[in-house]
Amino acid sequence: MLQVDLTNDPIDVSLLLSRVASGLAGANVLFTGTTRQETDGLTTDWLEYDAYEPLARSELTRLHEQAVVRFQIVKCSIVHRLGKVSVGEVSVAVAVSAIHRAEAFASASWLMERIKADVPVWKRQVNESGSFWVHPENSETLTRKTGQCSREPFDELS
């Protein structure tokens, strides 16, 4: 069974919880992100998610592996939805199981932080007056990887 996934279908959180269930675990945390009616004073009718799928999958897999090692959790499953996600529907779900609750909370929180920084998924906010893609100004991870065009004179002549 896939431990990380991207899907166009509604996310089944019960399935996610069953994926991380284990007799070794005493603590289980499920986080879900859901579409809000309102963001920064703007009404949202729905969100639309797009992804660069191969990189998004490999980043989710990397984060999954890191979380297991870093927090010594028992199991972990992550699903991000793509396409149209209406108000109240789940866009992302992270489930973790751990021996004790401290690691369960810490790992789920860390995973959400990294997902929002590292995984190439974008949302478009749509309401009756229009739509726009969301590209946060303070995108922590990408800052390290971005660059300016800095052609040297030699290049211009070549």
Added chain:
Amino acid sequence: MLQVDLTNDPIDVSLLLSRVASGLAGANVLFTGTTRQETDGLTTDWLEYDAYEPLARSELTRLHEQAVVRFQIVKCSIVHRLGKVSVGEVSVAVAVSAIHRAEAFASASWLMERIKADVPVWKRQVNESGSFWVHPENSETLTRKTGQCSREPFDELS
């Protein structure tokens, strides 16, 4: 619908999630405590939970109200199971919804900490070699409320 509950039946976490669902919320956290196969090197066949129900319900209600005010969460629901809880089954479930994820994680974590300190529920660990009630040595909250018998001479004579 009850936002806090004690029950002898298996806990329906989907119901719990639906209780806290809200178009105002962008972040939802579900915590479940499950019976582990092993605790401190001892095998557990099942746990058995008992409660002083009226006080347990009023403490859960108080914690629910405090969490809403303290963390400005949207909704919150807490259920503790009583009776026999087999390995892998859920003994306690806390669901919260919040505008952003920081409050969702912080409130769920705080609630579990307080539940484990304040709510009069006890577990008995059962395995093939016997059973025992668990009464933690470092019970934070109760320490403040306990006392020694300190009869004065006058009392002894009365």
Added chain:
Amino acid sequence: MVTSDDCLKSGSTSGEVSVKLFAGVAELAGVKELRVSVNRFTVAEVRCALGTHLPQVAMLLSRSAIAVDGRYATEDEVLCSDSEIAVIPPVSGG
């Protein structure tokens, strides 16, 4: 009907109260509820009476809280003769 006046009066006289026991305390005592005689109707007095009648629970009792009428009580709290009194050993829910 018990009024607060009755409670204040009962605070100065001896009598019996019912006490609920749970978990390890009930197991050690062998009962889930019992009546104990008290010299005064206070929480501290109930604690002393329980320790005397059930020496096997004394140690766990010293780590337990006492609840009265569904609230955690202080040691000097005054009881009514029909107060619901419960011994709350260290909790282990979750």
Added chain:
Amino acid sequence: MVTSDDCLKSGSTSGEVSVKLFAGVAELAGVKELRVSVNRFTVAEVRCALGTHLPQVAMLLSRSAIAVDGRYATEDEVLCSDSEIAVIPPVSGG
């Protein structure tokens, strides 16, 4: 078949590469994929070529990462002519 030798050679010669665009970058460009001419087969050169061909994306491009063959790439990374190149504007999943 492209070997690493071919890649090193292509690093010193001009040519064309395909670039995938997403979200706000694709919206501003009006296309989800395009071919651009580069003077050198490096990530930095692709960034410059895109900024020249699509001035409307220059600002968002400067806040974007570049991925090559499904990995985040550094500016000096050398490309093959058939590398899968993608512009990754600030992400907003979750």
